[in-house]
Amino acid sequence: MSESRPDGGTETRHVRIDAARPAREQLRSVVDFAVREYRLAIRSNWASGLALLFAALSVGVVLFGRSSIGAESVRAVVLSVAELSVYLVPLAALAFGYGAIVEPRQRGSLDLLLALPVPRWVVAVGIYLGRAAALASALVVGFGAGGLALFRFGGGAGWGTYLALVAAAVAAGSAFLAVGLVVSTLAREKSHALGGVLLAWVWFVLIFDLLALGAVVGFDLPTAALVALLCANPATLFRLLVLSVAGSVSGGFGAVLASVPLDTASLAAALLAWIVVPVAVSAALLGRR
Amino acid sequence: MIEIDNAVKRYGSVTALDGVSLSVPRGALAGLVGTNGAGKTTLFRLLVGHERPDEGTVRVAGRDPVASTAVRRAVGYLPEHAEFAPAMTGREVVRFHARQRDVARAHRRERVDDVLRTVGLGEAASRRVGGYSNGMNRRLGLATLLVGAPDVLLLDEPTASLDPEGVETFHRLVERVHERTNVTVLVTSHVLSEVERLCDRVAVLDEGRLVDAGPVDELGGDEAVVRFIPGPDVTPDDVTAFVGDRPDVRLARATGDRYALAVPESATFDRLAALQEGLEIERFEVDRTGLREAFDRLVGDGDAEDEGVAGDGGVVDV
Numbered sequence: 198m199s200e201s202r203p204d205g206g207t208e209t210r211h212v213r214i215d216a217a218r219p220a221r222e223q224l225r226s227v228v229d230f231a232v233r234e235y236r237l238a239i240r241s242n243w244a245s246g247l248a249l250l251f252a253a254l255s256v257g258v259v260l261f262g263r264s265s266i267g268a269e270s271v272r273a274v275v276l277s278v279a280e281l282s283v284y285l286v287p288l289a290a291l292a293f294g295y296g297a298i299v300e301p302r303q304r305g306s307l308d309l310l311l312a313l314p315v316p317r318w319v320v321a322v323g324i325y326l327g328r329a330a331a332l333a334s335a336l337v338v339g340f341g342a343g344g345l346a347l348f349r350f351g352g353g354a355g356w357g358t359y360l361a362l363v364a365a366a367v368a369a370g371s372a373f374l375a376v377g378l379v380v381s382t383l384a385r386e387k388s389h390a391l392g393g394v395l396l397a398w399v400w401f402v403l404i405f406d407l408l409a410l411g412a413v414v415g416f417d418l419p420t421a422a423l424v425a426l427l428c429a430n431p432a433t434l435f436r437l438l439v440l441s442v443a444g445s446v447s448g449g450f451g452a453v454l455a456s457v458p459l460d461t462a463s464l465a466a467a468l469l470a471w472i473v474v475p476v477a478v479s480a481a482l483l484g485r486r
Numbered sequence: 487m488i489e490i491d492n493a494v495k496r497y498g499s500v501t502a503l504d505g506v507s508l509s510v511p512r513g514a515l516a517g518l519v520g521t522n523g524a525g526k527t528t529l530f531r532l533l534v535g536h537e538r539p540d541e542g543t544v545r546v547a548g549r550d551p552v553a554s555t556a557v558r559r560a561v562g563y564l565p566e567h568a569e570f571a572p573a574m575t576g577r578e579v580v581r582f583h584a585r586q587r588d589v590a591r592a593h594r595r596e597r598v599d600d601v602l603r604t605v606g607l608g609e610a611a612s613r614r615v616g617g618y619s620n621g622m623n624r625r626l627g628l629a630t631l632l633v634g635a636p637d638v639l640l641l642d643e644p645t646a647s648l649d650p651e652g653v654e655t656f657h658r659l660v661e662r663v664h665e666r667t668n669v670t671v672l673v674t675s676h677v678l679s680e681v682e683r684l685c686d687r688v689a690v691l692d693e694g695r696l697v698d699a700g701p702v703d704e705l706g707g708d709e710a711v712v713r714f715i716p717g718p719d720v721t722p723d724d725v726t727a728f729v730g731d732r733p734d735v736r737l738a739r740a741t742g743d744r745y746a747l748a749v750p751e752s753a754t755f756d757r758l759a760a761l762q763e764g765l766e767i768e769r770f771e772v773d774r775t776g777l778r779e780a781f782d783r784l785v786g787d788g789d790a791e792d793e794g795v796a797g798d799g800g801v802v803d804v
Binding site for chain 1: 534535536555556557558559561562563564565566567568569570571573574578582583585586587588627630
């Protein structure tokens with residue numbers, strides 16, 4: 198088809214309306230959406246704000262514990278950071294994720310994006326990956342500052358444990374970001390999405406462990422049921438991951454966690470499922486619009 | 487280019503579209519008018535594949551837009567409210583859309599800059615969108631569509647919230663693009679004068695039904711309109727009585743002390759003479775029936791179904 202350009206020139210264009218988009222091009226579109234979302238997250242100062250928050254948190258804990266730095270106390274510092282992270286990482290990830298879909302929907306730009314010649318799952322997955330990369334960057338930079346402080350005062354002791362904590366925090370943050378993505382896809386307004394993620398945080402971080410502990414104490418749960426119960430909460434999986442690398446964890450549920458026969462790989466796989474399933478649900482919901 | 491056959495779309499108990507059949511030929515610059523809730527946006531959502539009709543079929547460039555992701559390469563859709571991420575620059579926005587619309591890498595940069603210049607954003611291309619005015623934002627929206635050289639442009643209320651200058655600029659832009667590329671354009675608007683000025687064809691939707699469609703200057707049929715301001719002693723009842731005595735005269739509009747009567751075009755001067763004899767007239771003007779009067783006749787009096795040209799069944803060419 199030969200036609201004029203908007204500026205008056207002419208060009209030859211081939212509209213391939215019969216051609217299905219090859220997988221390689223779909224992948225390229227996912228990367229495009231992810232890069233765009235990452236750039237937006239960085240420019241909006243969300244990511245730098247989170248990095249500052251986690252830097253202040255981790256450096257603060259290290260500074261408070263520096264008088265007794267040593268191999269054992271480094272582990273205690275790491276566990277202290279982990280305990281605070283169990284509350285803050287999910288909150289930060291959910292707060293970062295709740296606007297992912299509903300914000301462009303309210304702006305009207307989601308309809309524009311969904312009208313592009315790409316499958317709708319590409320939009321959901323791309324937006325998720327971009328935000329996940331920004332969140333991971335913030336966590337690595339933030340906890341990295343704490344890691345440098347730890348190195349300054351504790352030498353090389355506990356570095357492996359600390360790195361494992363950062364990796365677990367990134368995995369848990371990614372899982373909660375995925376939960377936020379689903380809430381954002383379901384919500385019609387930003388305020389609804391915000392309420393939804395706050396409820397999710399209260400459930401996963403505050404209420405779930407209490408109920409689970411009650412169930413364990415009240416009923417003689419078989420191991421399989423206990424494992425299923427623990428895998429039903431990404432915050433618990435985060436705790437278990439830290440436990441598996443640090444050898445100890447505090448909290449009312451700690452004793453139960455210590456008795457669960459799940460290795461690090463299984464825990465990581467369970468957290469991965471908490472990423473893949475919500476993102477798939479979000480992509481399917483967007484496709485059904 | 488656009489073929490809609492007996493499309494029905496329901497949301498729960500609400501029927502948003504009720505058996506709409508419409509055909510828009512390649513290269514048309516067509517308007518879609520209707521009151522709020524008439525079904526304009528729903529129709530667009532079917533055309534772009536965001537929704538599937540409950541009954542009937544929708545084809546764009548010969549393809550089902552829901553089943554074929556690829557057909558969206560040929561369609562550019564600008565929703566009513568489309569604000570872009572404020573942290574991106576205009577050039578980044580258009581470049582992103584160019585990539586998704588498969589503009590060849592070798593020509594992409596040139597193409598993006600060409601389109602930005604075309605919509606008058608060449609100078610502002612490197613600025614963040616957050617600093618753009620409403621008019622610039624709308625033109626940027628158009629640029630994201632034009633960069634893929636679509637065969638069909640769907641513009642949903644494109645000038646809503648623009649100031650008069652912004653409206654005029656956008657109109658000129660659409661006209662220029664249409665003239666140069668022969669792209670098929672379908673525009674929705676609440677502003678009838680906008681559609682009348684911009685479009686050569688129009689379709690009228692009312693409560694989900696297509697009540698008329700065709701060239702703008704034929705929509706009024708063979709009627710003329712006599713607009714007048716009566717003398718101070720003439721009451722609304724006098725005007726109503728004058729109209730009531732003449733079956734072929736219709737009160738098309740009454741706003742304050744201004745009236746518009748629709749009369750048979752062939753008997754315009756006879757009816758005008760009768761009006762001057764029967765009522766004291768201060769000022770008057772005679773015109774062909776405009777879209778305003780046609781719209782009032784089709785939609786405003788609630789008798790659109792009786793008077794509508796589009797009967798059940800057959801496809802109406804816009």
